[in-house]
Amino acid sequence: xxxxxxxxxxxxxxxxxxxxxxxxxxxxGGTITHVGIALTFGFIVMAMIYAFGDxxxxxxxxxxxxxxxxxxxxxxxxxPKYVIAQCVGAFIASVLLLIMFPEEQNLGATVPNWEVWKxxxxxxxxxxxxxxxxxxxxxxxxxxxVIAGIAIGGVVLxxxxxxxxxxxxSMNPARSLSPAVLSGQLNSLxxxxxxxxxxxxxxxxxxxxxxxxxxxxDNC
Numbered sequence: 001x002x003x004x005x006x007x008x009x010x011x012x013x014x015x016x017x018x019x020x021x022x023x024x025x026x027x028x029g030g031t032i033t034h035v036g037i038a039l040t041f042g043f044i045v046m047a048m049i050y051a052f053g054d055x056x057x058x059x060x061x062x063x064x065x066x067x068x069x070x071x072x073x074x075x076x077x078x079x080p081k082y083v084i085a086q087c088v089g090a091f092i093a094s095v096l097l098l099i100m101f102p103e104e105q106n107l108g109a110t111v112p113n114w115e116v117w118k119x120x121x122x123x124x125x126x127x128x129x130x131x132x133x134x135x136x137x138x139x140x141x142x143x144x145x146v147i148a149g150i151a152i153g154g155v156v157l158x159x160x161x162x163x164x165x166x167x168x169x170s171m172n173p174a175r176s177l178s179p180a181v182l183s184g185q186l187n188s189l190x191x192x193x194x195x196x197x198x199x200x201x202x203x204x205x206x207x208x209x210x211x212x213x214x215x216x217x218d219n220c
Contacts, residue, residue, distance in 0.1 A: 003078075004085040006056035010048040011089035011174050014060050016096065017044040019108025019179055023101050038164060042157025049149040057138065061172040062086055067131050067200035071207070086174045094178035107179035110168030110192050119167045120191050126159045127171045127199030128206075135207055171196050 021040040025032035032040075049058040057074075059065045062083040068074035097107055112119040133155045137148045160169040170176045176192035179185075 003056040004081055006052040007059060007082050007085040008089035008092075010052045010056070010058050010060040011086040012093045013048050014041075014044050014172075015090045015175055015178060016093035018175065019094065020097055022108035023097055023104045026104055027101055034164060035161065038157055038160035041160045042153045045156045046149045046153025049152060053138075053148060056082075060086060060174075061196070062174050063127060063172065063196035063200045064131065064134060066197055067135070067204050070201055071135060071204040073135070087177060090174040090178040091182075094182050098182055105183060106185055107183045109179040109183050109185045110170040110176045111185060112167060112188050112191065114166045116188065116191065119188075120195050122163055122167050123170060123191060123195035124199035124202070126163055126167070126169055127196040128203045130155050130159065130171050131200035131203035132206070135203060168192070173197070
């Protein structure tokens with residue numbers, strides 16, 4: 001139960017701070033700026049990894065959980081429990097933002113600002129690159145040491161910085177699901193549910209292609 005609570009709190013922190021930065025930027029007329037939003041996402045991911053990495057692995061992302069299970073670094077039996085915990089944390093964060101900022105319509109939802117098929121491809125690539133880093137610096141069940149937090153948070157920051165204006169740089173179904181549902185912006189939600197999972201599964205496959213047979217298992 002401690003692991004599930006950790007995942008819920010970690011995802012809550014990610015969604016509350018990350019989408020909260022978007023909401024507050026809109027509320028204050030752009031004082032945070034796009035760079036500030038990207039920094040917020042990167043640093044909150046880093047902080048949650050250091051806070052909960054040794055308890056639950058700090059996946060804070062359903063696509064990461066699924067990819068770890070596919071890589072045999074995590075039990076498939078735990079996947080539904082982790083995903084539910086992550087989504088619960090994300091929804092609590094979005095509900096609180098809705099209560100505090102009822103006039104803000106999208107609650108930081110990820111909305112395509114480009115052609116849909118291009119957004120889908122870019123989200124796949126962003127998720128692929130993120131998982132490529134994650135799978136090489138963590139064990140799946142736990143993330144320990146200095147490298148994991150810096151590397152993963154840095155990739156999130158980098159990708160949010162350059163791709164955010166076009167796709168929202170979600171890379172996380174839970175991060176996109178809760179603001180989309182509560183704001184009613186469901187038309188493009190399928191992109192942000194499917195693309196991160198597909199991209200991260202491809203990262204696991206590529207890991208197996210370029211490294212030895214033990215790359216993607218618990219002995220990695």
